[in-house]
Amino acid sequence: MTVHRVAVLALDGVTPLDLAIPTQIFNARPETPYEMTLCALDAKVATTAGFALVAGGGLEQVRVADTVIVPGFEPISRVPDAVLDALAEARDGRRRVVSICTGAFALAAAGVLDGLHATTHWKHIEELERDFPAVTVDRDVLYVDEGDVLTSAGVCCGIDLCLHIVRRDLGAVVANQIARGLVAAPHRDGGQAQYVPAPVAVAGEASLSTTRGWALQRLEEPLTLPVLARHAGLSQRTFIRRFTEETGTTPLRWLLNARISRARELLETTDHPVDRVARDCGLGTAANLRLHFRRALDTTPTAYRRTFWCSSHTPKPHPSP
Incomplete structure (x- = not known):
């Protein structure tokens, strides 16, 4: 694989958790082409947690990197001109x-x-909107993908964004392998709400994670809203409310994203024709799979397979209908 150079640029006052996310995900692995360097304007960088870091690279590594990642920092009003020039x-x-x-x-x-x-x-x-009117600020999303420019919301959303980048670069299988190593959710759609109203279950209420795990093992089945609510032992109205509070998205949107993710893995790792992939991930028909692939990924299942087919798997995939 061609080496892909990743520069993680730590600014003075960097947030340690924000910094740890890209350095962990883009660290060198046999299955990825990433070569990650921690960079800074000065070798020693202060953090918001009261300790300092030593960066191995400077702005020269930022200028030659293929991907530049800037973690969160404080105070946000102070960015050296040399850093701004390197980012521009x-x-x-x-x-x-x-x-x-x-x-x-x-x-x-x-x-x-x-x-x-x-x-x-x-x-x-509101501060970003006020200070930078040339930017269209999306208030209620986990991350925004504008092609070569990507931004995420706070802290844990950085995990979602970095895994999204890996998925774009190398496919769902590699991204999910890294997610499993982090014990992180393999995929959260960027359009989900970044502020989950009730991230901690109310006393006496059980999490719906058991129902979500049950559904992930049965994606090929007709998982309707009544079926999911019945498994959780809740009315449909209560199930929708609790599900949205826990995940920041609706049950049906979550289910669709899970099925698209499963289809991506099947296209990468099997030679099954598209109509079988559609059935096995619960999207029914090849036409329906193509429709959702076009909407979600702006590509077709066949083109996706051509890009991300795992060459270590045999036999080679045959042409899909």
Whole structure:
């Protein structure tokens, strides 16, 4: 695989958890082409947790990287001109530029987000809108993918964004392998709400994770809303409310995303024709699978398989109908 250089740019006052996400996900692995370097303007970087980090790279590594990632930092009003110049140069060179949480403020200050949609931590949404009117701020999403420019909301949403990038680069199988290693959810759609109203179950209420796990083992079955609610032992109205509170999305949207993710894995790892993949992931027909692939991924199942087919698997995939 061609080496893909990832520069994680730690600004003074970097948030340690935001920094840990891309350094863990884009660390070198046999199954990925990533070569990750921790970069900073100065070798020693202060963190919001009171300890300092030592960066192995500087802005010169940022300028030659294929992907530049800026984790969250504080205070967000202070970004050195040399850093802004390096970020602008990366954008002008059509390299991929990414932010996690308040890292969006550095991208915005460098002009990288002008004319684009972006997001940040929900606490700082209004500040980003006020200070950078050229940016269209999406308030209620986990992350925004604008092609070569991607931004995420706070902290854990950075995991979703980084796994989304891996999925774009290398396919669902590799992304899910990394997610399992992190004990993280393999995929959360970027359009889900970043602020989940009730992230902790109310006393006396059980989590719906058991029902979600049960459904993931039966995606090929007709999992209707009444079926899911009955498994959870709840009325449909209560099930929808609780499900949305826990996940930030509706049961049917969650189910559709899970089925698309399963289809991606099947296309990467089997030679099954598209109509069988559609049945096995619960989307019914090849036409329905093509419709949802086009809407979600802007491609076709056959083109996706051609891009992400795992060459280590045999036999080769045969042409799909």
